[in-house]
Amino acid sequence: DGGITQSPKYLFRKEGQNVTLSCEQNLNHDAMYWYRQDPGQGLRLIYYSQIVNDFQKGDIAEGYSVSREKKESFPLTVTSAQKNPTAFYLCASTRGIGNQETQYFGPGTRLLVL
Amino acid sequence: SQQGEEDPQALSIQEGENATMNCSYKTSINNLQWYRQNSGRGLVHLILIRSNEREKHSGRLRVTLDTSKKSSSLLITASRAADTASYFCATDAEGNNRLAFGKGNQVVVIP
Numbered sequence: 001d002g003g004i005t006q007s008p009k010y011l012f013r014k015e016g017q018n019v020t021l022s023c024e025q026n027l028n029h030d031a032m033y034w035y036r037q038d039p040g041q042g043l044r045l046i047y048y049s050q051i052v053n054d055f056q057k058g059d060i061a062e063g064y065s066v067s068r069e070k071k072e073s074f075p076l077t078v079t080s081a082q083k084n085p086t087a088f089y090l091c092a093s094t095r096g097i098g099n100q101e102t103q104y105f106g107p108g109t110r111l112l113v114l
Numbered sequence: 115s116q117q118g119e120e121d122p123q124a125l126s127i128q129e130g131e132n133a134t135m136n137c138s139y140k141t142s143i144n145n146l147q148w149y150r151q152n153s154g155r156g157l158v159h160l161i162l163i164r165s166n167e168r169e170k171h172s173g174r175l176r177v178t179l180d181t182s183k184k185s186s187s188l189l190i191t192a193s194r195a196a197d198t199a200s201y202f203c204a205t206d207a208e209g210n211n212r213l214a215f216g217k218g219n220q221v222v223v224i225p
Binding site: 050 | 216
């Protein structure tokens, strides 16, 4: 059963704490993406990776970090520098890096600050 | 940066009616995509239309693209309660395999 998974579904962060959101895909896709979704603002790109061991900043990378050590995994760390982390986080992947690629999304992780 | 902007923002219709939503963008594109998002879930790809295409169909979905006006529309015919969702357009104007998503258009289909 191929797909893209995210865990956990809900995540609570204390002040000053770093938390890591997991994203795994078994689609053998080359590229992976992290988006943040706030109410009424659509999706904003945080980071993306087109190949293993390489990634680029998106539009709102400050306060976040990523790694791409394996093709199937693209974890996102929300650091204490991110002052307003409460949001719905979506991970996506594409088979290749052409401009007609369809993005496949995971179910999302909702991050809440205690 | 947000490229697409859907209009209207929220739409409530009766089951069986048609639902139309629009998306505008600012710069040249190679293609435009529409996605659906059910509440609290990930997005699902619906349809892609290339810049040299004017209209495309997929089941009950009809997408049009007017590159001269930099706009696209998504029509859902004979709507069903299961069509209740948010609908997003996304363009490839950013390049480098990045998509720019609009703010979404919430559709509620009343049974």
